[in-house]
Amino acid sequence: MSVDTATVKKIASLARIAITEEDATRLAPELGNILGWIEQLGEVDTQGVEPMTAVIPNQLRLRDDVVNDGGIRDLLMQNAPQAEHGFFTVPKVIE
Amino acid sequence: MTDLTTFGIAAIRDGVRDGQFKAREVAEAFNAKVAGADALNAFLVKTPEHALAAADAADAARAAGETLKPLAGVPIGMKDLFATKGVATTAASKILEGFVPPYESTVSQNLWNAGAGMLGKLNLDQFAMGSSNETSAFGNVVSPWRRPNDTAPLAPGGSSGGSSTAVSAGLAPGATGTDTGGSIRQPAAFTGISGIKPTYGRCSRWGTIAFASSLDQAGPMARDVRDCAIMLEAMAGFDAKDATSLKLDVPNWEAALSTDLKGKKVGVPKEYRVDGMPAEIEALWQQGIDWLRDAGAEIVEVSLPHTKYALPAYYIIAPAEASSNLARYDGVRYGLRDLPEGAGLQDMYAATRAAGFGDEVKRRILIGTYVLSAGFYDAYYTQAQKVRTLIARDFERAFGECDVLLTPTAPSAAFALGEKQADPLAMYLNDVFTVPASLAGLPAMSVPGGLDKDGLPLGLQIIGKPLDEQGVLNAGLAIEQRAGFTARPQAWW
Numbered sequence: 001m002s003v004d005t006a007t008v009k010k011i012a013s014l015a016r017i018a019i020t021e022e023d024a025t026r027l028a029p030e031l032g033n034i035l036g037w038i039e040q041l042g043e044v045d046t047q048g049v050e051p052m053t054a055v056i057p058n059q060l061r062l063r064d065d066v067v068n069d070g071g072i073r074d075l076l077m078q079n080a081p082q083a084e085h086g087f088f089t090v091p092k093v094i095e
Numbered sequence: 096m097t098d099l100t101t102f103g104i105a106a107i108r109d110g111v112r113d114g115q116f117k118a119r120e121v122a123e124a125f126n127a128k129v130a131g132a133d134a135l136n137a138f139l140v141k142t143p144e145h146a147l148a149a150a151d152a153a154d155a156a157r158a159a160g161e162t163l164k165p166l167a168g169v170p171i172g173m174k175d176l177f178a179t180k181g182v183a184t185t186a187a188s189k190i191l192e193g194f195v196p197p198y199e200s201t202v203s204q205n206l207w208n209a210g211a212g213m214l215g216k217l218n219l220d221q222f223a224m225g226s227s228n229e230t231s232a233f234g235n236v237v238s239p240w241r242r243p244n245d246t247a248p249l250a251p252g253g254s255s256g257g258s259s260t261a262v263s264a265g266l267a268p269g270a271t272g273t274d275t276g277g278s279i280r281q282p283a284a285f286t287g288i289s290g291i292k293p294t295y296g297r298c299s300r301w302g303t304i305a306f307a308s309s310l311d312q313a314g315p316m317a318r319d320v321r322d323c324a325i326m327l328e329a330m331a332g333f334d335a336k337d338a339t340s341l342k343l344d345v346p347n348w349e350a351a352l353s354t355d356l357k358g359k360k361v362g363v364p365k366e367y368r369v370d371g372m373p374a375e376i377e378a379l380w381q382q383g384i385d386w387l388r389d390a391g392a393e394i395v396e397v398s399l400p401h402t403k404y405a406l407p408a409y410y411i412i413a414p415a416e417a418s419s420n421l422a423r424y425d426g427v428r429y430g431l432r433d434l435p436e437g438a439g440l441q442d443m444y445a446a447t448r449a450a451g452f453g454d455e456v457k458r459r460i461l462i463g464t465y466v467l468s469a470g471f472y473d474a475y476y477t478q479a480q481k482v483r484t485l486i487a488r489d490f491e492r493a494f495g496e497c498d499v500l501l502t503p504t505a506p507s508a509a510f511a512l513g514e515k516q517a518d519p520l521a522m523y524l525n526d527v528f529t530v531p532a533s534l535a536g537l538p539a540m541s542v543p544g545g546l547d548k549d550g551l552p553l554g555l556q557i558i559g560k561p562l563d564e565q566g567v568l569n570a571g572l573a574i575e576q577r578a579g580f581t582a583r584p585q586a587w588w
Contacts (some may be wrong), residue, residue, distance in 0.1 A: 008461070015418060015464040016425070017457055018445035027461065030519065034462060037520055038407045038475070044482050051480030052487065055295050055309065055536030056561055058339060075197040081432035088427050093440045 003032040099124040104169050104268045104322035105349075111153055111168030118150035118157075118168030122212060125170045128266045129214050134588035136234045137251075137260040139175050140183050141215040146170040149212025164210030166329050172261040172270035175216040176223055177203045177313075178302040182213075186304045187221045187231035190451025191430045200302025201334045202271065202313045209329035214267050217257030221453045222421065223278055223306045226525040228256025229516050230455040238286060238509055239264035239584035242549040246587075249509045249551070252282025258316045259286040263584060269317035269326050273303060275310045276409050277505075277529025280541035283316055284504035284554025287543045287582055289571065290316040291323050294562050295536030296341035299334030307416035308339075310409075310533050320542060320572040324348040327564065343562070351565055354573040357391035361570065362497030366402035367528060369506065376503045376553065379544045383501055383555040383574055390573035397493040397500070401485045405531040408486065410523060411466050411479035412534070417456075418463025424451060458519060487535040494560045499570045502528050504541040504554035532558045542571045543580040552582065 005024040008031060012019045019027070073086055082089045099121045102110065111118045126143040153167035178184050178196035185191040199207075207213075221230040227250035228236040238251040239260055251260040255272035259282035262270050272279035274292035283290030291314050298313040305311060315326035328348055334340040363384060368377070388394055426432035426447030433446040452460065466475035493500065506527055515522045532539040538561070541554040555574055559567035 007465075011461050011464050011468065013445075014468060015460050016422075016441070016444040016448055017452065017460065018442075018449035027458070030458065031461060031465070033520060034410065034458075035465065038410055038466075041404055041407050041411070041478050041482055042474070044401065044404055044478070044485065046478060046481035046485070049481040049484050051477050052483040053480075054339075055487065055534070056341065058296060058341060060338065061335070061342075063335065072197070076428075078197060079194055079429035081426060081430070090427055090440050091434060091438060091443055 003028050100128050100265050103318040104325050107169050107268055112163050118153035121168055122146040122150035122170050125214055132266050132588050135237050135260050137218055137236050137257040138215040139218050139233055142213050146212035146214050153210055167210035170212045170214045172214050172217045172267035173203055174219055174255055174258050174271045176273050176304045179203055187219050187233055189232045190424045194429050201299035202330050206329050217261055219257055220254035222456050223254040223273055223275055224455050224459055225253040226522050228253040230453050232453055235512050236260050240551055248512045250512050252285035254278040255282045259283055262288045262316050269315055269322055272316045273313050275306050276533050277526040279314045279316055280529045281505050283541040285509040287552030288316060288318055289320050289323050289542045291540035293564050294538045296339050297331045299337040299340050301334055301336040305420040307413040320568055320575050324568050348565055348568055352572055353569050354390055354576055356573055359392045360497040361387045361392045361394050362397035362493050362500045364397050364399045364500055366399050367502045375547045379553050380503050383544055386574050386577040395497050397496055399489040399493055401489050402531055404482050405486050405534055406527055408479040408482040409530045411475050414459040414463035415467050415476050418460045421460055483534050486531055490535045499566050500558040502556045504556040508547045508551040508553055538564045538567050540567045540571050542574050544578050546582055
């Protein structure tokens with residue numbers, strides 16, 4: 001499995017991680033190695049096998065439709081890198 | 096006077112209850128040990144006042160003639176993956192530097208409710224991704240163990256390396272760990288202590304910083320099997336805040352401990368005899384088999400045919416879930432923000448994540464993003480989840496023929512820091528024996544079995560049926576009694 005730098009850059013962009021040209025060059029063979037090793041899974045005959053969804057059988061529960069939390073805005077915002085007037089602030093977005 | 100830090104959890108609990116010593120003396124003794132062990136870098140935050148407050152509450156309860164809580168007077172270390180209210184929690188990542196949770200994780204709250212106190216927050220591999228504690232953004236944890244006449248720093252295992260070091264160096268009688276692919280068991284094996292990952296769903300994941308949600312399970316790490324049982328009883332239990340929490344009563348594991356394995360069958364999976372397994376590991380495994388036979392168990396060979404595919408399946412599933420879970424670190428609501436001059440929102444996300452995540456975390460996010468991306472999803476992720484079904488089925492069949500499985504915990508003793516860091520794949524292979532049970536959600540434990548030629552600890556792993564922590568603990572205790580493992584690292588720090 002070979003991964004080229006263009007692929008690395010594309011994945012990094014999907015993952016929202018800024019990388020330099022140098023990073024991409026370093027990461028390409030590294031990711032290629034790992035993905036190549038992972039590819040041995042293709043050998044396994046999984047015809048008719050259901051993909052795992054829960055390791056231990058468990059029933060999904062429903063809770064009562066009531067408000068049981070809230071009113072803690074300031075507490076939730078105390079770790080914000082930047083907040084104003086009770087809002088998280090971000091750079092201007094122009095699409 | 097006896098050094099109170101030589102006592103484990105049961106001895107401290109009993110001693111405080113019986114008035115042999117005050118809980119405050121215990122907390123002070125461990126706080127002093129922690130303060131003098133900075134060279135090990137096991138603690139990211141020290142909270143001596145938390146340990147003292149819990150101790151004082153225990154002493155006051157005893158003075159008032161109240162029945163003491165199950166962990167009254169016991170100070171513990173808390174892996175820094177558990178959110179602790181008002182105490183910095185970083186998962187050993189720069190991206191969470193300065194984050195102070197306004198809430199408490201369920202597992203840690205359960206421990207405080209049981210009367211335990213906190214000595215501090217323990218270092219770990221960043222976001223629990225690693226097998227040597229070398230991916231922490233705040234420096235390596237150094238194992239208290241050393242090879243003879245050699246000062247080379249050794250790996251304490253990972254990701255719960257701060258926990259394994261704290262317990263084996265006598266800085267804490269017990270510590271919390273989390274296990275996604277072996278992060279409790281492998282560090283326990285490397286440092287000569289015990290640790291159990293319970294059945295998936297026994298311990299709530301609420302407030303535990305997520306790595307791979309379908310695999311993450313909390314568990315205790317302590318000096319012996321009994322201490323693990325005591326601590327797990329306090330940590331486990333149903334929690335409505337975690338959708339995968341099992342609505343089951345917590346058994347009284349400690350009370351039911353027994354080393355009589357008559358009528359029990361112990362399975363030895365032949366596929367775990369991997370090529371190139373060191374002779375010492377093989378010999379220890381045989382020794383473990385003999386010990387369990389001596390305890391009355393019948394030994395049977397079993398087959399887990401898909402074992403060799405467990406590791407590659409894990410390295411699809413875990414990074415896939417991580418890439419999704421770690422999408423929340425965006426520099427908006429908490430943690431680091433990197434806003435280059437004139438940058439827009441997307442640039443801010445990318446710059447923040449580039450600056451905040453360490454190399455291994457980035458590597459896994461990228462792998463996860465790749466295997467989930469359009470056109471590759473079925474070939475990688477769906478195939479891995481199918482293989483996972485086959486692995487779980489292998490175990491189910493094997494447990495038709497036996498009650499527990501016995502294997503080595505890790506393919507080697509502790510390696511030196513730096514030795515495997517250059518090759519991610521070599522590092523991943525550390526988890527070869529621990530990952531299969533994680534994929535199947537099974538309870539599994541490591542107990543110390545002996546020392547290798549360099550005097551370093553080696554561990555044996557017991558894997559049990561779903562919800563049969565008792566069977567795992569009992570087999571572990573049978574090994575512990577026969578192994579007579581008392582080796583401790585000589586203090587050099």
